[in-house]
Every structure is written in C-alpha cells, then in structure tokens.
Amino acid sequence: MAGNDENSPDGDTLAGLLRGEAEAIDRWFRRDHPRIFRLSFGLLGDFQEAEDLASEAMVRILDRLDSRDPSRSFRAWSNTLVINLGRDRLRRLKARPKPAAMNESALTDTLPADPGGLEQEELRGLIERALSRLSTREREVFVLRELEAVPTGEVAETLKITESSVRSLLTLARRRLRDLLDRRLADPGSRS
Amino acid sequence: MSEEKDEKSWNELWRKLETPDPIDGDDRARDPRTAAATAWMKAAWGALECPAPPVARRGRRLRFPPALAAVAALVLALLGALAFQQGNSGSRPPVHEIARDLGATEDATGTETAKVAVGRRVTASGEIELKKGRLRLLLVSPTPNPPEDPEEN
Numbered sequence: 001m002a003g004n005d006e007n008s009p010d011g012d013t014l015a016g017l018l019r020g021e022a023e024a025i026d027r028w029f030r031r032d033h034p035r036i037f038r039l040s041f042g043l044l045g046d047f048q049e050a051e052d053l054a055s056e057a058m059v060r061i062l063d064r065l066d067s068r069d070p071s072r073s074f075r076a077w078s079n080t081l082v083i084n085l086g087r088d089r090l091r092r093l094k095a096r097p098k099p100a101a102m103n104e105s106a107l108t109d110t111l112p113a114d115p116g117g118l119e120q121e122e123l124r125g126l127i128e129r130a131l132s133r134l135s136t137r138e139r140e141v142f143v144l145r146e147l148e149a150v151p152t153g154e155v156a157e158t159l160k161i162t163e164s165s166v167r168s169l170l171t172l173a174r175r176r177l178r179d180l181l182d183r184r185l186a187d188p189g190s191r192s
Numbered sequence: 193m194s195e196e197k198d199e200k201s202w203n204e205l206w207r208k209l210e211t212p213d214p215i216d217g218d219d220r221a222r223d224p225r226t227a228a229a230t231a232w233m234k235a236a237w238g239a240l241e242c243p244a245p246p247v248a249r250r251g252r253r254l255r256f257p258p259a260l261a262a263v264a265a266l267v268l269a270l271l272g273a274l275a276f277q278q279g280n281s282g283s284r285p286p287v288h289e290i291a292r293d294l295g296a297t298e299d300a301t302g303t304e305t306a307k308v309a310v311g312r313r314v315t316a317s318g319e320i321e322l323k324k325g326r327l328r329l330l331l332v333s334p335t336p337n338p339p340e341d342p343e344e345n
Contacts, residue, residue: 033245115236127236147237174226181229
C-alpha cells in the first residue's frame, strides 16, 4: 500500500503537522475530521461518544505521526488508531449500564425510501440502532468497506485480517441488516 | 459387517448434503432485498451531518486554568498581606467599623470576612467580590463568558 496515496494529506500538510504548525493542523482537522468522526460513530453507535473519540483520535494521530511507517497508507494507519481507541472505549461503555432508551426494541416504523429527508436526530437514531445489531467486527468491516468505500485490501490491512475474512464479515453484516431493514423498506415512499 | 455398511451409507448421505455458497460472496447481486437494505444504509450514512472540527473546544479547555491560577494567587497574596498587617498592628478598631470603612453594604448577601478585614459579598450575577481599600477583586466561575469589568460596577 503506497504511503503517498490520494487519501493521505499532501506533503506540505504532513510536513507542517510534523512541525506542529497551527495552520497545517487546522487544515488537516478540516480535511480529516469528518472521516474520523464518521468512523468513530460507526464503531460506537453513539453520537456524543463519537465526538469525544474523534477528538481523542485526532490528537493521538498527531502525537504518533513521527513514528508512522511512511510506506503504509496514511488512511489505513490512522483508521487503525481510531479503531483501537474505539475498541477500548467500547469496552468501557459496555461495562456501564445502558440508558433505558437504548434497550428498547426500535425500528418499528416503516422507513422512508430516501433517508435524506429525515431529521438528523432521527437519522442518527436509526443508524445507531441498525449498527447495534452487528458484532464489533462486522460493524468495523461494514463501516469501512461499505459505508466509507475503503477497498477490501486496505480494510484487511487496517484490521489486520485476511481479505477473505473481510468479505465474510461483510456478507454477514449485510444479511443482518437485510433481516432488520427488509420488512420496513417494503413500501418505499409510504412514510410521511 | 453391518456396521461397516451403515457407515458407508452415512458417508454417502453426508456427501450428498447440499452446502450453501461461501459467505464471502456478494449477496447483493443475487438478492435484491440485501441490495435494498445495503443501499438504504449507504444513503442514510451519506445524509449524516458531522459536527464541526473541535479545535475551538480544545483551546477553550486550555484557556481557563491559567486565569483561575492567577485569581487564586491574587487572593492568597491579598490574604497573606492582610494577615501580616493585622499581626503587626497593636490596637484594632472593632470589626464592624472595618466593615463599614470597606463599604460593605447592609444588604450584602455574603458574610464579611471580618478577621482579615476583607469585605465580601455575592454579586447579582453570583460572583464573589472581595474588597480592601481601593482594591476590588472578583472571583469568577469557570464559564465560557468572561466576567464584566469590576471597575464598571
């Protein structure tokens, strides 16, 4: 996997990050924070926790940047850091009792064919509940490969598993989501 | 002999068992329901709005502690100086006179710190004001909004 891939910050930004320049850090935050936030949200299924994880991960990435193997894809390397931090946080979250609302059986309504028309809060809730049906590994693979469109080889590199495992986990995740969403998507456009 | 025959027939049956496709195949092409569910999730994901990068928040967290430390140092210095002054003075006027000299008002909701001769009151905005002579000190709480200039009160 090439180090200077199109998903890596440009050379000037990387050099600036290594020197700790505020302008480069600001540029990188604006560029990569959405990606890291989405991945955090996909891993944790909790918007507030994802905000904290994304911030923590960005700082950790900056901190570790000088020890990064330059032959490795920047995105794969940074995604691995986010996932490792996310797993730690997930373990801590699982040790806590869940709020009552999280235990409720959700997704009882018919879903709109176009989720783009939903309020953000409702949209987050639906995504959270759907992803919560997947195992941690399935979720990691589904978010990276399907939702973030990361190539299979890079997902395997990020998660340190084989490409065959990536495909298997992805198929299992798709089936689970099909079983969850299928009945609710039966009548596209029926939801007001 | 009969046992061996049974075993063979079981083996034949086993081999005839139909196995599902490997699960590393792409179900979407074969199953429109899977394709629809996956497409819906992707559309929902694409519609998700991300929060703004939290650079400002990090700055805010780092900004307050030095201010708090400065206020605490001022209070300590003030209290120390007053204690020293009090220890060196031979005769002192009654406490209530000191409080009056400092301008402590009757309607102050706080208590006068009489022993160190510092006027103390809680302001309308909930902050603690310390007074000694011309010196007025406002103890601020760690909120994002800066306190008003004490000189304007």
